[in-house]
Amino acid sequence: MAVKKRNKTAYKGVFYITSTHPTTGVNEKIFYIRYYKNGKSIEEKAGRQHQDRMTPAKANRLRVLRIEGRVDSNEERREKIRAEREKMNTSRLWETFYDAKQENKSIKDDRNRWRAYLLKDFGRKIPEEISTTDIDKLRRKLQDRGLAPGTVKQGLVLLKRILNFGAKRGLCQPVNQAKLHFEMPKVNNIKTEDLTPRQLSSLMEAIETSSNKPAANMMLMALYTGMRKGEIFKLRWNDINFNRGFITLKDPKGGTDQRIPLNNLTRSILEDLPQKDSEYIFPGRDNGPTKEMRIPFRRICDNAGLAKDFRPMHGLRHVFASTLASSGQVDMYTLQKLLTHKTPSMVQRYAHLRDDAMMKASEVVGDMYQKMQKCGGQKR
Structure with a gap:
């Protein structure tokens, strides 16, 4: 490739070559500047005659600014652009x-x-x-x-x-607590959903009459076992030990495999289910685990007349826990294990139900003594 002729201008360190514009095909001058900076010889393009409206005088002013360091060289600008692109946003x-x-x-x-x-x-x-x-x-x-x-x-x-x-990871500066403050909104996560006997009866009827049997059976599983939605979705047949009467929850929310009892109601549901060509009890697409059932769950709750803010599966887990706590027959430690909570703090929201049940139980003794006293008085 032939070297194009360099043409001098009236300004020292400013020259041009003549070239054809790649788009317009018009011949135009391309101006270059040459100067020394920090002992290094630098030669770079200043601009095109037509495209950039470059003139020898403009090129000379640019050369002076570059020498004085008031404007970055092309290489310096490219380096800054590269650094900006590589900056960790x-x-x-x-x-x-x-x-x-x-x-x-x-x-x-x-x-x-x-x-x-x-x-x-x-x-x-x-x-x-x-x-x-x-x-x-x-x-x-x-x-x-x-x-x-x-x-x-x-x-x-x-x-x-x-x-x-x-x-x-050393990818950015540590958060300066004095300069960067995260003010968090106040949150009350202690929401214990429960159903009245009438609401529960309506829900059971809606479940029984639902045309979506997988959704209906999942909701019954949540109500009968207190299992989380995700645990039910990914439950496999080999997680069920029918002989010993246990369900293994693999990789649950707490991270450690857990076992919960297989009660008779849950056993009845599972024994009535057809075993399809899937390892999952409630298979989804391609026989993998179910991913989402929000709409069928919501439809069943709506048919039962439940409030819109009642969370179908999580709410039934609360109903399971509340029912056991209010029975007076289950202590808080056992309830914690059934719900597979790591710490007792998560079941404290049900403690008042347990207390109410104990209060009622203690009143039974008082009622018996009062009846005995009345009988004794009548005999005298």
């Missing part, structure tokens, strides 16, 4: 966080929260640029959308977890 930090947390059961929920609550406002931000004002704006924005306090808190907590993760 919050989106890249999230991607690293997501890849590292694949074993977490909640990572899919985190991904949904990231996309719904954080990506738009924080994706392009550099972690060090995030301020308390940004956090406050996010909290107000989510609250203005009508999200529940618990949901707002989950979004804020996720952002904080991402930043802390980045700091521990």
Whole structure:
């Protein structure tokens, strides 16, 4: 390839070559500047005659600014652009966080929260640029959308977890608590759903008449065992020991496999189910585990006339626990084990039901003594 002729201009260190524009086909001058900076000879393009409206005088002014360091050289500008692109923004930090947390059961929920609550406002931000004002704006924005306090808190907590993760991995600066404050909304998670005898009767009737038998049987399983929705969805036939009368919950919420009793009501449901070509008791698509049954569950609850805020499967788990606690026949430790909670604190919400049952039981003695006293008085 022939070397194009360099043409001098009236300005020192400014020259041009003549070239054909690749798009228009018009011949034009391309101006270059040559100078020394920090002892290094630099030669770079200043611009095109027509496309950039470059002239020898403009090229000379650019050369002077570059020599004085008031304008970056082309290489310096390219380096800054590269550095900016490689800078760890919050989106890249999230991607690293997501890849590292694949074993977490909640990572899919985190991904949904990231996309719904954080990506738009924080994706392009550099972690060090995030301020308390940004956090406050996010909290107000989510609250203005009508999200529940618990949901707002989950979004804020996720952002904080991402930043802390980045700091521990050396991907960004540690969160400065003095400059970056996460004010969390107040959340009352102690929601114990229960059903009156009439509501429970209506629900049982709606379950019995439901055309969606898998959904109906899942709801009965939750009511009879207190199992979580996810545990029922992924329950396999080999998790059921019909001979010894136990159900094994593999990889439950607490992380450690648990065993719960197979009571007669649950046994009856399972024995009546047809065993299809799947290892799962309630198979979904492609004979894998069921992923979602929200609409059928909701329809059954609506047919029973239950409140819209009653959570079908989680609510039935509460009904199971409340029924046992109020019976007066089950202590809190046993209830904790049946619900597969790690600590007793999670079953304390049912303690008052147990106390009420004990109070009623103690009154039985008083009633008996009163009857005995009345009988004794009549004999005298």
